[in-house]
Amino acid sequence: MISTRTRITAVPVLAAAGLVSSIPFALKAVAHQADATPEADAVANPFADLGLPQLDLVVTPEGFSGIPESLEAGRYVLTVSGEAGEEDFILGGMIVQFPEGVAIEDVAAQAAESESGIPDVFYETTFAGGKPALAGMGETSAVSVIDLTPGEWHVLDQMFAKAPLSFTVTGEMPADVAEPEANVTLEMGEMYFEVTDGEFVAGENIVHLFNAGVQPHFAEIMMVPEGTTNENIKAAIDAEMGGTPEAEPVDFSQVMPVAYLSEQSEGVSSWSPVTLEAGTYALMCWVADPETGMPHAMMGMHSVFVVE
Numbered sequence: 323m324i325s326t327r328t329r330i331t332a333v334p335v336l337a338a339a340g341l342v343s344s345i346p347f348a349l350k351a352v353a354h355q356a357d358a359t360p361e362a363d364a365v366a367n368p369f370a371d372l373g374l375p376q377l378d379l380v381v382t383p384e385g386f387s388g389i390p391e392s393l394e395a396g397r398y399v400l401t402v403s404g405e406a407g408e409e410d411f412i413l414g415g416m417i418v419q420f421p422e423g424v425a426i427e428d429v430a431a432q433a434a435e436s437e438s439g440i441p442d443v444f445y446e447t448t449f450a451g452g453k454p455a456l457a458g459m460g461e462t463s464a465v466s467v468i469d470l471t472p473g474e475w476h477v478l479d480q481m482f483a484k485a486p487l488s489f490t491v492t493g494e495m496p497a498d499v500a501e502p503e504a505n506v507t508l509e510m511g512e513m514y515f516e517v518t519d520g521e522f523v524a525g526e527n528i529v530h531l532f533n534a535g536v537q538p539h540f541a542e543i544m545m546v547p548e549g550t551t552n553e554n555i556k557a558a559i560d561a562e563m564g565g566t567p568e569a570e571p572v573d574f575s576q577v578m579p580v581a582y583l584s585e586q587s588e589g590v591s592s593w594s595p596v597t598l599e600a601g602t603y604a605l606m607c608w609v610a611d612p613e614t615g616m617p618h619a620m621m622g623m624h625s626v627f628v629v630e
């Protein structure tokens with residue numbers, strides 16, 4: 323276990339980044355989307371036919387509710403709805419299991435003491451993943467499929483600003499759970515994204531996101547100007563981090579967040595609907611690396627794909 327505390331001070335931009343990860347590109351891009359009209363209706367649930375049990379997480383500016391105190395281990399359809407706070411880019415929460423014997427109060431204290439805002443237990447925490455709504459883009463609900471293994475789980479936000487919700491998962495993970503049909507499998511690892519099966523298409527996708535790495539990762543999907551290359555993304559990240567870009571940086575005012583598939587641990591899968599228009603997209607992960615304190619994106623964890 324390596325403390326990220328001293329290392330991260332070398333990357334000042336991270337000091338203001340929140341608990342575990344930041345989405346600085348999305349936050350910048352959202353300014354010009356402030357007039358986005360909230361969706362009138364909840365998103366359709368493409369997983370309704372699978373026969374999986376459903377959890378309806380309700381988020382308010384104050385906290386989380388809607389998940390029972392005790393659940394059977396298994397695969398769940400997770401819906402997220404409610405009301406975002408004024409500062410919330412995301413309507414949702416991280417669904418986490420801390421190492422045995424670590425209480426949520428300990429983690430909050432670690433985060434408060436750490437200059438980076440990253441608690442020491444972060445890299446030993448299990449993240450279930452799932453899809454929040456992009457409140458900053460006018461979304462009011464989201465749906466995804468996640469696995470909940472036995473143990474004590476918590477729903478919390480990255481800033482510890484909301485009252486967390488805790489629940490217990492009992493029994494054993496069933497061996498024969500239904501698997502959602504995905505048209506694209508996106509694998510994450512150190513430090514890459516790779517489509518390992520199928521492809522992203524115009525219209526609705528069901529994305530199977532799988533973490534083949536050892537660190538937690540997330541996938542932020544953003545629409546970028548046509549013709550943007552991975553070198554243009556790298557240049558923007560280099561410029562963001564104070565370096566000298568080697569190519570033309572992508573213009574942030576032209577970048578539009580499309581989906582945020584939240585932190586997932588090693589070996590964890592999730593399934594999320596993601597609607598895409600034809601265009602060019604970037605994938606990024608901003609989780610901080612424990613060795614260097616650098617965000618994964620800066621270590622190369624960004625990728626560009628084109629939807630015809």
Ligand SMILES: [Cu+2]
Pocket residue numbers: 538539540607608609618619623
């Ligand atoms: Cu990552």
